[in-house]
Amino acid sequence: MIRLLVLWIILLSCALPAEANIPPAPQAFSGLIYIQVAIVLFSLIGGAYTIMHRQKPQKKGSAIFGWTWRGLLAVILVFIFSVPEVSFIIALVFGYIALKRGIMMMNWSKRCGAEAKPEFEGVSSKKLLFSGSALALSTLVALSLVFMFYQPWYGRYKDDQLLLRMLKSKLRFGAENKHENGHPYYPRENDQYSHSSKFKFIYGKDDESFTILVLPDKLPPFPYNQLVSMPTFRADQTGQIRMLLVHNNFEECPADAPVVHVVDEKERNSWSDEGQWSRRKAWAQGMPTWNSQ
Numbered sequence: 373m374i375r376l377l378v379l380w381i382i383l384l385s386c387a388l389p390a391e392a393n394i395p396p397a398p399q400a401f402s403g404l405i406y407i408q409v410a411i412v413l414f415s416l417i418g419g420a421y422t423i424m425h426r427q428k429p430q431k432k433g434s435a436i437f438g439w440t441w442r443g444l445l446a447v448i449l450v451f452i453f454s455v456p457e458v459s460f461i462i463a464l465v466f467g468y469i470a471l472k473r474g475i476m477m478m479n480w481s482k483r484c485g486a487e488a489k490p491e492f493e494g495v496s497s498k499k500l501l502f503s504g505s506a507l508a509l510s511t512l513v514a515l516s517l518v519f520m521f522y523q524p525w526y527g528r529y530k531d532d533q534l535l536l537r538m539l540k541s542k543l544r545f546g547a548e549n550k551h552e553n554g555h556p557y558y559p560r561e562n563d564q565y566s567h568s569s570k571f572k573f574i575y576g577k578d579d580e581s582f583t584i585l586v587l588p589d590k591l592p593p594f595p596y597n598q599l600v601s602m603p604t605f606r607a608d609q610t611g612q613i614r615m616l617l618v619h620n621n622f623e624e625c626p627a628d629a630p631v632v633h634v635v636d637e638k639e640r641n642s643w644s645d646e647g648q649w650s651r652r653k654a655w656a657q658g659m660p661t662w663n664s665q
Contacts, residue, residue, distance in 0.1 A: 399520075399521045399596075399600075400459070400521040404518055406514045407466045407467060407511055407514050408466060410510055410511060410514070411466075411469060411470050414473075414477075414504070414507040415473060415477075415503070415507075417499060417502075418496075418500045418504060419495040419496065419499060419500060419503075420476075420500070420503070422494075423492060423495060426490065426491035427491050459518065460518075460519070463519070467511055467514075470507055470508070471507075473504075474503075474504045474505070474507035474508030475504065477500045477503055477504030477507065480492065480500050480504075481497040481504065484496065484497035516596075517596075521596070521599075532603075535584065535586050535605050535607060536633075536635070539611070540635055540639065540640055540642075542609075543609070543635060543640045545558060545559075546558050546609065551580070555578075555580045556609070557579045557580055558575065558582045558609065560573060560575055560579065560582075570588075571584065571585070572585040572587065573585075580609075581609050583606065584607045584608070585604070585606055585624050585625060586603075586605035586606075587623065587624060588602035588604055588620075589621050590602070591619065591620065591621050597621075601617040601618060602617070602618065603616065603617055603618075604616055604618050604624060606625035606629060612633075612634050612635075613631065613632055613634070613635070614627075614629040615630065615632045616630070
């Protein structure tokens with residue numbers, strides 16, 4: 373239990389904010405580790421181990437062996453937990469054990485009293501009831517974290533390259549095509565993602581200005597969305613890309629959000645993206661992609 377608790381603390385204290393947005397997220401890891409810790413912790417508080425030991429006494433030396441293989445198994449399962457296909461099975465197994473233990477402790481609380489059987493002597497019914505209820509309820513919360521943060525919601529910087537390509541394409545078109553008054557125009561007929569709910573295009577008078585909004589749409593529901601964030605982008609004819617981290621789906625990036633990148637004339641006319649690989653590497657590591665060039 374101590375090893376698991378230390379591992380849990382290290383995981384939560386060392387995880388960077390960006391890493392919390394890349395599945396498998398620390399929230400999912402902490403959910404599984406918590407279930408293992410909670411089983412031991414609430415069993416000790418409620419006195420369940422005392423009752424179990426009296427009902428089925430262990431042979432000499434078996435307790436040390438039992439705790440050793442259980443500890444090794446728990447550590448191995450935590451590492452295997454990083455594989456999404458296996459994580460659900462592991463979570464279900466530990467969740468079943470925890471819920472069964474919690475319900476069993478609540479049932480045991482009814483058997484404690486003056487005329488209780490020998491295995492229940494000296495055990496507090498209130499502690500059993502409290503510990504069993506707390507174990508069951510907290511296990512349900514932990515399981516919800518495990519399942520919610522292994523859902524196929526996308527990482528923080530999934531759409532930055534697509535936005536950059538669209539912006540460069542529009543800027544090149546505007547530089548090559550102008551109105552009679554000399555002002556560039558940006559026809560809306562070229563908007564490939566105009567029917568997507570993630571992208572929103574706004575045009576000014578005579579299509580001489582434009583704004584591209586990229587909205588998040590894969591954040592988990594409330595209240596889990598408060599534990600993670602995703603970027604919402606804004607780009608326009610000035611070549612500026614603005615970004616703001618939000619917790620709600622379909623939240624638009626405001627016009628005064630911080631500028632994270634500017635497409636200059638050289639980059640606008642270049643078909644290649646010199647910073648593409650550095651941003652891709654940064655995105656894979658959970659770091660801000662626009663600051664990695």
